Amino acid sequence: QKAGLNRAILAGGWGLLVTRLEQKAPGRVEKVPAFFTSQRCSACGYTAPGNRESQAVFRCVTCGHTDNADVNAAVNIAAGRAVTARGGAALAVPVNREPQHCAPPLVGV
Template sequence: MVFTAIFEPVPGPGTGEVIGVERGVAVSAALPTGELLNAPPLRESERLRLRRLLRKLARAGRGSDRRARVKRAIAALKAREVDRRKDRIEKTGTDLARRSDVTTVGDHKIGDMTRSARGTIDVPGRNVRAKAGLNRGILAAGRGRLVARPEHKAPGRVQKTNPHYTSQTCDVCGRIARERRESQALFRCVACGH
């Protein structure tokens, strides 16, 4: 038998607080308070064990019992990493629902962002290895789940905003210009000086 439990929505503080969540690759999510939330990776000892297991897998004969044992051990390590990521997202989603009455996030299309750069046989892609690494980073950050869980916990209180030109728009005067972004970390408006 399967039972479904539908939980009550997490109540907001009732203060009209609005929190904007910026999602990234190096940092899973950044809050306006300066908090940086990262998906927890494997510990150093687990990473070493994974590397050893992958080397063992490469040496194991196909179809052997040893190969099956090594694959199960690798799967257990990967499952532990996924469980930690899901746990962090659950806790973050609950925290965001409790802290604010409205949470805004950029409406990024993750499927489009992680599309392959391989190209075709006639027109091969460029920087394919770098793009594959970027795709792994985007998917490992749990960006989609980071939006879905707060939506489940606080229905109707999560707003998706258009992400276009947000890094080039001045918060004070509202003008959009590419030259405002001096670097990834520094923004200076050429019109109002903000």
């Protein structure tokens, strides 16, 4: 029973998360392919299966760079798509907020 529940959560959870993110930040959500990011060295860029020593350890066979494998992959993903979280022009207003009416400025106060 637990395996079936886990499958159901995994089947629907990530898709819903992506949908909600795209609704909250229209035009700013980008799906980054993670192919070979755990085998590519974030220091020199060399990609090889031998760079991934174990599940947790990354060691580049070319330059000797050593790091946690997940951290190395995250750096590669971030370097491939360097975007600031709040950067860029606003493409749309949030759909879940009421319009904000500004009061006229006070003159002579």
